[in-house]
Amino acid sequence: MRNPSHPVHPELRSSVRWAFRISFNRFLISLIRRLSILIRPRSTEGVTIENVWIPGPPGAPNVRVRKYEPPQRAPGSAALLWIHGGGYVIGKPEQSDAICGRFAKELGIQVLAVDYRLAPEHPFPAPLEDCYAALSWMHAHAGELKINPDRLAIGGDSAGGGLAAALAQLTRDRKQIKPIFQLLLYPMLDDRTTTRADHKGTGEYVWTPDSNVFGWTSYLAQAPGGPTAPKYAVPARTEDLTGLPPAWVGTGTLDLFYEENVEYARRLQAVGVPCELDEVPGAFHAFEVLAGDAVVSRDFIARQVSALKRALAV
Template sequence: MAQSPSQHPNLDPELRAAVEQGGLMTGDLSTVTFGDLPEMRAQMNAALAAMAPAFPAGVTVEDRKVPGPEGAPAVRVRIYRPETQDGPLPALYWIHGGGMIIGSPEIDDARMAANVLEIGCVVVSVDYRLAPEHPHPAPVEDCYAGLVWTARNADDLGVDPARIAIGGASAGGGLAAGTALLARDRGGPALAFQLLVCPMLDDRNTTPSSREFAQAVVWDRAANLFGWSALLGDAAGGEDVPIYAAPARAGDLSGLPPAFVDVGELEVFRDECVEYALRLAQAGVSTEFHLWPGAFHGFAGMVPGATISRRASDAQVAALRRALVK
């Protein structure tokens, strides 16, 4: 009989307790079809609305519609700013997670508001189109369009255009990496840093960790195959997948902004993130990497009070401060 993910001998004790208490989302999409996704998204959005955080004092939030890719609809961005600011601030351009199939900027409201206060920055979070209704290249092109708008409107946003970082978690981390590649290859906007939190980078699913975690807390192999299939259809895992969809396929990682990459020990993405961080460093990109022992996918956001979660969150904030605060 297969071992329950909560019984993995390496699982951090505080995270194990949270798993055993229940309430964490799992990666089991074995009975889900693409037709089920609209209802799943509606339920998630309703839950988010019911739990909407009261934003801390000193942070303002607004939504805007900005130009999307050529010939495509406008893109919504959610802008988080300090109520008062003296001079242009650094900016974090953020891309939410959700396996390419679910999610919205609202899932990261608390984290982005905290970044505004802890780093002293403006955050612009993009609401990109989701697969499978909008397969590649729609998601990454929406992300790139929002980045272009952010850079072009730096003055209006109170942002220093020389201090814009891009970041994201999970699918958002993969899209952040893909958007950074697009920015490099299209000649801008300039990026000061990339924060890739447990990023989803490789559609091929051939690494040892991809095979190891057929069962996993939060996001397992089947869920990952489902997400990539939604984004790429029959092309997933084949020979003709663009690097902007699956950044792990990029042969040349030179010329990218300095990077922070982290990942949990007990997740599908472990090995592709390890390899991507190593290849960034080998390409001359200054790179900080963390492999969090005993941690599953998305642990820091799902169990924020655990000691290892606080360590991970602190490391991310510290990296952004070093890159952006002059």
């Protein structure tokens, strides 16, 4: 049931009819993947888009990255690796063309979006290692890309936000690359949310508790919420969050991930990692995509741009 203390934001009520309550399963994700060919690339005026194939993780296939190049970008600019959402089971970079193009154009940075492998066919660690391969390639080819390897940010939405958080932890421990910022939009961080009986009115729209069970089961290749999980698979389970890049965490109060997002931000702050928590009252999962023309959505996106601008000093 909807939480009466957090009703749907007035500007989002008309979009609720599009916020279907669907339980994901193998048949449905297969259908969605087939229909994804209908996604039309959304170009941003002045931004050129190019698909580039890069070496994948050792023993794995090459990885496609989608590169967004703004007009007249200054050599040695900052860059962003973007990771799309989709519950670890669906999605592709093209769905992020609008936001990636906006980041590139407004900030004058290069953006690369990674087409990582999807579960359940490719469970952890394949998606995360694909993301690491993309970030490593950006770092190693900084001269060719005309970007500054010391000014790399990572970000993503939903499962992409979860992968970005895990990537921040992985890069910290591998000590080869040091991203300077992580932009986490309603990130999918904690498989233990699947074990909660009371979701306090969250998860009614778009990404539901049932879908969450399916997504985590597919990604972990085991039942979620158990006593243990593979290291780096579940960012919220990592005990030591010290030394991670500064973060921005954005979430709506009706999002299924609301509590795990707030708790992760609190834990970052508690260990001295600068973290801005942006809570949107009455907003559900991916609200700014379904209601892109609403003022609350435009403001939410503008705050993401501002957060990146401050972090990257552009």
